Amino acid sequence: MSRPRNKDDAAVDEALAECRETLKQRFPLPSSPPARKPRKGSKVLPLVLLALAAGVAWKDPAYRNEHFVTQVGQRQAIQLADGSKIKLDGGTEVRVSWHLRTRQVALVRGQALFDISPMHYRPFLVDAGNADIRVVGTRFNVNMYAGDVRVTVAQGKVAVTGRAADRTSLLMPGQQVVVQQGIPGEVVKGNAEDATAWQESRWVFAGTPLAEVVAALQRYYAQPIELTDPDVGKLPLSGVFSSDSVETLLALLPEILPVKLSREGEAVRIQPQAEKNNSPTR
Template identity: 45%
Template sequence: MSTPSSPEQPLSAEDETLARHREALRKRFPMPTPKPRKSRAPLAISTLLIIIGAGLVWTDPSYRTEHYSSTVGERRELDLVDGSKLVLDSSTRVEVSWHLRSRRVELSTGQALFDVSKTVFRPFEVDAGAARVTVLGTRFNVSREQDAVNVALMRGSVSVQSTVDPAQQQRLAPGQQLAVLNGQLQPTENADLSKILAWQERKLVFSHTPLSQAIEQIQRYRQAPIRLDDQSLANLPISGVFNTDKVDDLLDLLPHILPLNITRDTDGTLHITHRAAKK
């Protein structure tokens, strides 16, 4: 036998009223049309671009690089796009790179005078091997030799930092100079600016300069190598003012003022040896 179905419950007066007017109520109070969900892609892309931009600013990438050099005996003047000026001494090589947050010069070899235009947000950095010089706007001279970097300040302010030991850092005032020997900052000294900048007038000025250091400077103005074959001569002092256009005349003069001999190979290589005392 089938189970009898439950009898339908009678509608209340309120339900009957709602049923009669349901369609009229729907038309008068329609349900809001659901809005399409916004894609999150544009927001994600914007966030990604912000992150990439912040990363680029933080890493300070280079967007332009320039290479300059001077030949033996040449003095070259450069005007950079930011208004800074460089003067390259003989046999000098530099690489200038422009970054988002900085301006940088790598002094590979030689000597240069920098006259830097001032900007608040883009410091000017000179990397010379064991030394890094940072400025905002100033005039200074940097000379790079085999084991030493010499920085002299004419105007403004510079910070010199050892790249071997970054904790070593020193700020210079106008008229001061500082040497970095084998990555170690030496005490600051008063600079003899006329002597330091004599190369711009094609002069070499030595004042009790050790022969080995003098040879490094002379080599800058000579194509063929100069060999100091006897290291016992390295600390012999040399003094005087000499013409950089006539360095061979200076070399020929050395045997007359120091106890040494000079010989030349067929390719122009010059050898300096000790001269034995006459019996």
């Protein structure tokens, strides 16, 4: 129990009160700082960071690059990090770049078969010279030759856009399109098995222009093959041939088409059969 207060207690309280007042006068407490107003920048900064992030995503920068090249007569199978597969024909070069929003491949030259893992939020883009190809998940073949591009679809859907015309062709399985000088042609039926027979060392030509045939041969033949006349390159060739014997096919050409072969140094020249020799006769 607390004891009852007396006169001495009251006197002590009064003395302590006087001491406190004296101390406050000699040693005044610092005044409290005014309340800070929130800076406008504190709200603006998150917006700036968000805008920067959106800008980076919009530009879709590459964070990883890969480069693959096959020599003449060599084929190569590539397994990509996302599970996609690319098979390169002979004399083919591709550049693979991984971006934030897309997967991209530049087909610099040659022919390649693409088997793409589906990613709806991250499409697969192929730059094939005069043609742009966009897919989500599919299997298709791209053949570049003499500045033109032939795209054949085995599975899925493929959108092909020409660089010289603002027109896009949508290909379904069993269809193909040829992009000439950056302009997509008519979508026609295409046999994917024939288009990809090069994997098994076979060429299947069905009315194929000789210029495209020569491009296929050149991927397995180190010496240059030249067409002396543009019209010769338009001659159609049909048949099944082995890519292991390019010399045999070259020897057969004059028996199948109205052409003749000649050699100039290391180059093989294919010219019209009726072309006159302008060299002086003795």
